[in-house]
Amino acid sequence: MATNVGEVTGPRHGRAPAGPSKQPSRRSVRVGRLDLRLSPYLFVAPFFVLFAVFGAYPLIYTAILSTRKNTLTGGDAGFVGLENYRKILWDEHFWIVIFNTFGLFFVATVPQLIFALLIASWLNKKMRARTAIRMGVLIPNITSVAAVGIVFGLIFADRYGLANWLLQSVHLDPVEWRNHRWSSWTAIAFMVDWRWTGYNALIYLAAMQAIPKELYESASLDGASAARRFWRITVPLIQPTILFTVIISTIGGMQLFTEPLLFNYGRIQGGSLNEFQTVAMYIYETTFTNNYNVGRGAAISWLLFIIILIFALINFALVRRSVKGQTS
Amino acid sequence: MSVTSRRLRSIATATLTVGLALGMTTACSAKKDAEPNANGTGPVTISLSYFGTPGFNQAVKDFEAANPNIKVDVKNEGQTKDFAPKLAQWISAGSGASDVVMLEEGMLLQYLKDNKGFANLLDLGASSVEKDYLSFKWKNAFTADGKKLVGLGTDVGPLAMCYRTDLFQKAGLPVDRDAVSKLWPTWEEYVKQGEVFKSKNTGAAWTDSATSVMQPYIMQNADSWFYDKSDKYIGDTNPAVKKAYDLGLDMAGKGLTAKLARWSADWDAAFKNAAFATVPCPPWYTGVIKERAGDAGKNKWDIATIPGKGGNWGGSYLAIPEQSKNKKAAFELIKFITGKQGGLDAFAEAGPLPSSIAALDDPKITDAKNEYFNNAPVGKIYAGAAKELKPIYLGPKHQALWENAFEPAMQAAEQGKLSAQAGWDKAIKDSKALAEG
Numbered sequence: 099m100a101t102n103v104g105e106v107t108g109p110r111h112g113r114a115p116a117g118p119s120k121q122p123s124r125r126s127v128r129v130g131r132l133d134l135r136l137s138p139y140l141f142v143a144p145f146f147v148l149f150a151v152f153g154a155y156p157l158i159y160t161a162i163l164s165t166r167k168n169t170l171t172g173g174d175a176g177f178v179g180l181e182n183y184r185k186i187l188w189d190e191h192f193w194i195v196i197f198n199t200f201g202l203f204f205v206a207t208v209p210q211l212i213f214a215l216l217i218a219s220w221l222n223k224k225m226r227a228r229t230a231i232r233m234g235v236l237i238p239n240i241t242s243v244a245a246v247g248i249v250f251g252l253i254f255a256d257r258y259g260l261a262n263w264l265l266q267s268v269h270l271d272p273v274e275w276r277n278h279r280w281s282s283w284t285a286i287a288f289m290v291d292w293r294w295t296g297y298n299a300l301i302y303l304a305a306m307q308a309i310p311k312e313l314y315e316s317a318s319l320d321g322a323s324a325a326r327r328f329w330r331i332t333v334p335l336i337q338p339t340i341l342f343t344v345i346i347s348t349i350g351g352m353q354l355f356t357e358p359l360l361f362n363y364g365r366i367q368g369g370s371l372n373e374f375q376t377v378a379m380y381i382y383e384t385t386f387t388n389n390y391n392v393g394r395g396a397a398i399s400w401l402l403f404i405i406i407l408i409f410a411l412i413n414f415a416l417v418r419r420s421v422k423g424q425t426s
Numbered sequence: 427m428s429v430t431s432r433r434l435r436s437i438a439t440a441t442l443t444v445g446l447a448l449g450m451t452t453a454c455s456a457k458k459d460a461e462p463n464a465n466g467t468g469p470v471t472i473s474l475s476y477f478g479t480p481g482f483n484q485a486v487k488d489f490e491a492a493n494p495n496i497k498v499d500v501k502n503e504g505q506t507k508d509f510a511p512k513l514a515q516w517i518s519a520g521s522g523a524s525d526v527v528m529l530e531e532g533m534l535l536q537y538l539k540d541n542k543g544f545a546n547l548l549d550l551g552a553s554s555v556e557k558d559y560l561s562f563k564w565k566n567a568f569t570a571d572g573k574k575l576v577g578l579g580t581d582v583g584p585l586a587m588c589y590r591t592d593l594f595q596k597a598g599l600p601v602d603r604d605a606v607s608k609l610w611p612t613w614e615e616y617v618k619q620g621e622v623f624k625s626k627n628t629g630a631a632w633t634d635s636a637t638s639v640m641q642p643y644i645m646q647n648a649d650s651w652f653y654d655k656s657d658k659y660i661g662d663t664n665p666a667v668k669k670a671y672d673l674g675l676d677m678a679g680k681g682l683t684a685k686l687a688r689w690s691a692d693w694d695a696a697f698k699n700a701a702f703a704t705v706p707c708p709p710w711y712t713g714v715i716k717e718r719a720g721d722a723g724k725n726k727w728d729i730a731t732i733p734g735k736g737g738n739w740g741g742s743y744l745a746i747p748e749q750s751k752n753k754k755a756a757f758e759l760i761k762f763i764t765g766k767q768g769g770l771d772a773f774a775e776a777g778p779l780p781s782s783i784a785a786l787d788d789p790k791i792t793d794a795k796n797e798y799f800n801n802a803p804v805g806k807i808y809a810g811a812a813k814e815l816k817p818i819y820l821g822p823k824h825q826a827l828w829e830n831a832f833e834p835a836m837q838a839a840e841q842g843k844l845s846a847q848a849g850w851d852k853a854i855k856d857s858k859a860l861a862e863g
Contacts, residue, residue: 364505
C-alpha cells in the first residue's frame with residue numbers, strides 16, 4: 099500500500115485514469131479508482147449512519163407504530179389505519195396541550211430573545227474580565243435541567259416558596275402558581291429563560307463581532323445615539339442570526355417537557371386542568387401511564403413532528419427572504 | 427491574552443479529566459451489571475426494586491444473613507408514579523426488570539389482567555405458605571381464572587386517623603386518643619368537629635385535602651369502586667363514589683381542607699408547618715408523616731380510630747418478572763420479606779403492617795408502641811383491625827383512574843376552578859374515557 103501512495107503525484111483529479119505511459123500496476127489503479135469513488139462517501143458516512151440509527155429508524159418505526167393498536171402491557175393487537183390519529187384530533191385534550199405548548203413557547207421565547215440581545219450588546223463592549231463574563235452567561239445552560247426544575251419548583255412553591263415570600267414582603271397577595279394558566283406559564287418561562295438566555299446571547303455576540311466598526315463610527319459622527327445605533331445597525335445586521343435562534347428555540351419550545359414536569363413535582367398532568375401540560379408531556383402520559391397506549395403516543399409524536407416541520411418551513415422562508423433583502 | 431488562553435487551556439484540561447473520569451465510572455458500573463449470575467454454584471446476586479418507604483433494609487440484611495449464598499442488590503426507585511412506567515417498559519421489552527419487584531395494589535391489578543410478564547408463584551411452591559397470609563390479601567393477587575398467583579402481599583392498610591395534639595389543644599378539643607376517637611363515630615360527626623375546630627381560628631385546616639377523605643370513605647362503604655366484578659366501568663353509577671365526592675367537596679366548601687395536592691412539595695412542607703390537624707392514616711402512612719414532619723413533629727401526633735367502619739387503604743405486593751433468571755432465589759427473598767421476620771423488620775423500620783398472620787400475632791406488633799406518635803399503641807390499633815378487613819374490588823386500571831383522571835378533576839373543584847357539579851362531570855367523563863380507552 100505504501101508504494102501505491104508514493105506513486106501518486108500531482109492532484110488526483112488531474113491524473114489520467116490508468117495512463118499506460120506511467121505503467122502503474124493494475125491493482126494500484128483499481129484501488130486508486132475505488133479510493134476516488136468511495137472515500138467521499140466514507141467521509142460523510144458517520145453522519146448518515148448515526149442519522150439512520152438515531153433519526154430515520156425511530157421516525158419510521160414510530161410511523162408504523164402509530165397505525166397499530168399497541169399497548170405496553172397488552173402487546174400488539176393489529177393494524178388500525180388512521181384510527182389513532184382520528185381519536186387524538188377529536189379529543190379536546192390534544193387541543194389543550196397544543197394551545198399550552200404554543201402559549202408557553204411565546205411567553206418563554208419572546209422575552210428570552212430580547213434579553214439575550216441586550217446582554218449580547220452589553221458583552222460586546224470593552225470591559226474587564228471580558229472572557230470570564232462571556233463564559234459566565236453560559237453557566238445556567240450547563241446546569242442540569244433537573245436541578246433547575248427542582249430549585250425553581252421550590253422557589254415557585256404555592257405556600258412556602260421564595261417567590262411568594264418576596265411578593266408578600268412587598269405587601270402583594272401570594273400567587274398559587276400551579277392553579278392558573280398565566281402564573282404557571284410565567285414560572286415555567288422563568289426556568290426556560292434562565293437556561294437559554296445566555297446561550298442565545300453568546301450566539302448574538304458572535305454575530306455582532308462580525309459587524310464592521312466603521313459603521314458605528316460614522317453613525318456616531320452623524321450624531322446617532324447608542325440606542326439608535328443598536329436598533330438601526332446592530333439588529334438589522336444580525337437578523338439572519340436572530341432567525342436562526344428563533345428556529346432553534348422553536349424546536350426546543352415545541353419539545354418542552356422537563357421544566358413543566360418538575361414544576362409540578364413530577365406529575366405528568368401539568369395542573370389539575372392540564373393548564374401547563376405540553377404536547378411532549380401528553381405523549382408521555384399516553385404512552386407510559388394510564389393505558390400504556392404506545393400506538394396513540396406514536397401518533398401524537400408524529401403530529402408534533404409535522405407541526406415542527408411546518409414551523410421550520412415558515413422560518414426557513416423568512417430567513418431566505420431576509421438574506422435576499424440584504425444582498426440585493 | 428496569554429493569561430486567558432492559559433486559563434482556557436486549564437479549564438479544557440479540567441473538563442477533559444472530569445469527562446474521562448465519568449466515562450470510566452460508567453464503564454466500570456456497566457461491567458458490574460454484566461457480571462454473570464452463577465446459577466446454582468457460587469453465590470447468586472438477585473435484585474430487588476422498591477418504591478416509597480416500605481422498610482425493607484433490615485429485612486434484606488436478615489435475609490442475607492440467613493442465606494449466605496444469595497446477595498441482594500436493593501434498588502430504590504423513588505415514588506410509585508416514577509416506577510410504574512419504567513416497570514411497564516421493562517416488562518414489555520423483556521429485560522431490565524429486577525428479579526423481585528414491588529407492586530402497589532393498583533399496579534398489581536393491571537398486571538393481573540396482562541399477566542404474561544410475571545411468573546406464577548404457585549409454580550415456585552407458593553401454595554405451601556397460603557395459610558401464613560391474611561386470606562383477602564392472598565386472594566387479591568390471583569388472576570381472574572384463579573390459576574395464577576402473581577404476588578405475595580407485603581403489607582395491609584387498615585385505616586385509622588392521625589391527628590395533631592398541639593392543634594387540638596389550641597382549639598380546646600380533647601387530646602387523649604380514646605376521647606378523640608369518641609368525637610367522630612361517623613364522618614358527619616367528623617365534619618361537625620371540623621367546623622368546631624375551624625371556629626377556634628388556630629390558623630390550621632382540619633385536614634389536608636378533599637381527595638384524601640374520599641379514598642378511605644369509599645374503602646369503608648363499598649365493595650367496589652370504578653369497576654364491578656366483571657370489569658365494567660361503574661364509577662358514574664356507584665352511589666358510594668358520588669357520596670364520597672360530595673363529602674370531600676362539602677368539607678372543602680366549608681373551608682375545612684388545606685387544599686393541598688398530595689405528594690407535592692407544599693404538602694411535604696405542610697406537615698412541618700402544622701398546616702392541618704387530622705389526616706386518615708393506614709399504618710404505612712405513619713412512616714410518611716414521620717419522614718415529612720421530622721423531629722419537630724415528634725410527640726405532636728397521635729392516632730385515633732377512623733370515623734365509620736374499618737377499611738383498607740393501600741398495601742403492596744412483591745412479584746417476580748418472567749424475565750428473571752433466578753426465580754428460585756427470588757422466591758426465597760419474597761417469602762422472607764413477606765413472612766414473619768421480614769414483616770416484623772419492616773414494621774419496626776417504617777411502620778407498614780405485615781400481611782403475615784404470624785407477624786400480626788407477634789408481641790413485637792401487638793405490644794408495639796410508636797414512639798414518634800406519642801407512644802400510641804399502634805399494634806393494638808392496627809393489628810386488630812387488620813384481621814377484620816374485607817376485600818374491595820378495584821379492577822385493572824384503578825390506580826390510573828383515580829390518580830390521573832378523578833383526583834385532578836376533584837382537585838380542580840376543590841381549588842374553586844370548577845363548580846362541584848362541573849368537577850364531577852369532568853371526573854366521570856375523564857375516568858370513563860380512560861377506562862374504556
